[in-house]
Amino acid sequence: MKVTIVGAGNVGATCADVISYRGIASEVVLLDIREGFAEGKALDIMQCATNTGFNTKVSGVTNDYSKTAGSDVVVITSGIPRKPGMTREELIGINAGIVKTVAENVLKHSPDTIIVVVSNPMDTMTYLALKSTGLPKNRIIGMGGALDSSRFRTYLSLALDKPANDISAMVIGGHGDTTMIPLTRLASYNGIPVSQFLSEEELQKVAADTMVGGATLTGLLGTSAWYAPGASVAFLVDSILNDQKKMIACSVFVEGEYGQNDICIGVPCIIGKNGVEEILDIKLNDAEKALFAKSADAVRQMNDALKSILV
Numbered sequence: 001m002k003v004t005i006v007g008a009g010n011v012g013a014t015c016a017d018v019i020s021y022r023g024i025a026s027e028v029v030l031l032d033i034r035e036g037f038a039e040g041k042a043l044d045i046m047q048c049a050t051n052t053g054f055n056t057k058v059s060g061v062t063n064d065y066s067k068t069a070g071s072d073v074v075v076i077t078s079g080i081p082r083k084p085g086m087t088r089e090e091l092i093g094i095n096a097g098i099v100k101t102v103a104e105n106v107l108k109h110s111p112d113t114i115i116v117v118v119s120n121p122m123d124t125m126t127y128l129a130l131k132s133t134g135l136p137k138n139r140i141i142g143m144g145g146a147l148d149s150s151r152f153r154t155y156l157s158l159a160l161d162k163p164a165n166d167i168s169a170m171v172i173g174g175h176g177d178t179t180m181i182p183l184t185r186l187a188s189y190n191g192i193p194v195s196q197f198l199s200e201e202e203l204q205k206v207a208a209d210t211m212v213g214g215a216t217l218t219g220l221l222g223t224s225a226w227y228a229p230g231a232s233v234a235f236l237v238d239s240i241l242n243d244q245k246k247m248i249a250c251s252v253f254v255e256g257e258y259g260q261n262d263i264c265i266g267v268p269c270i271i272g273k274n275g276v277e278e279i280l281d282i283k284l285n286d287a288e289k290a291l292f293a294k295s296a297d298a299v300r301q302m303n304d305a306l307k308s309i310l311v
């Protein structure tokens with residue numbers, strides 16, 4: 001089980017670290033354009049092995065894609081993160097070129113791989129990776145919903161003062177400050193609707209905090225987050241490599257689901273060894289449907305912007 005992570009920065013290295021100590025893959029290759037950087041990160045992670053007790057082989061390379069050959073999964077975390085005050089969408093100009101080139105390079109050496117796109121604006125970068133590589137839609141997965149859902153569960157756990165792992169909740173829609181949709185109506189505390197414990201006002205605050213979860217951390221840290229993003233990617237990779245068939249909100253190409261076509265957007269998916277094995281077209285109420293349509297319009301607009309950048 002080999003995983004390549006392109007972009008050995010904050011998110012990429014954290015993801016490699018979590019994949020290693022959880023034994024999710026037997027081999028992880030980190031690749032970066034910065035001379036020696038991925039090599040350094042890999043060596044540092046490998047030196048955890050005797051203390052945390054893992055056997056995963058972690059290596060780093062500078063721009064040498066031949067070392068990534070035969071990867072089962074490739075994670076794209078290369079690109080720039082936002083700074084305080086920026087939106088994810090503002091990163092499109094620089095990250096589009098990077099993601100397109102990286103996706104093409106990895107496929108030269110791992111033609112059968114499944115690609116997990118992390119770079120922002122993630123829904124648009126996922127669409128770009130899909131369109132530029134021509135891969136079947138089950139093999140291109142955007143990671144955003146796993147992270148947003150974990151933030152949603154965290155904020156719910158803080159509001160309820162109960163453990164996050166006892167809370168089940170999901171965020172769908174775009175991975176943007178105004179486009180994500182925390183499904184408060186469906187959130188539960190061990191199967192009991194959270195609305196039995198929290199007022200509408202408290203639930204609205206949890207939803208609002210979730211939506212700006214990434215912006216809040218960017219304001220605090222001066223760059224965007226990495227621990228929860230890295231762990232969320234590892235969680236997704238685990239479901240692929242170990243064929244767990246977990247239901248995870250992922251940005252995937254929709255063909256009629258939720259009344260949308262020709263965009264990649266966050267929807268509940270079954271994730272297994274074939275990548276996206278099923279999209280669950282769950283029943284939304286009218287208010288949620290309206291939010292989803294608005295979110296899809298915003299995602300589509302970014303895809304249109306992409307077309308003018310890439311010409």
Ligand SMILES: NC(=O)c1ccc[n+]([C@@H]2O[C@H](COP(=O)([O-])OP(=O)(O)OC[C@H]3O[C@@H](n4cnc5c(N)ncnc54)[C@H](O)[C@@H]3O)[C@@H](O)[C@H]2O)c1
Pocket residue numbers: 006007008009010011012031032033034037077078079080081082091095098102117118119120122143144147175223224225226229
């Ligand atoms: N989808 C999500 O939920 C999510 C979460 C967190 C971060 N992100 C995004 O992930 C990306 C990475 O964030 P980060 O905090 O790790 O940034 P970072 O700056 O710490 O790391 C990015 C790395 O990419 C490398 N890189 C740049 N161009 C490259 C290329 N052509 N080939 C190989 N490597 C290249 C850089 O040298 C750097 O080491 C950003 O775009 C960020 O917005 C997305």
Ligand SMILES: O=C(O)C[C@H](O)C(=O)O
Pocket residue numbers: 081082088120147175213214215218224225229
């Ligand atoms: O907030 C960001 O820009 C990074 C990432 O998308 C996140 O949600 O942490």
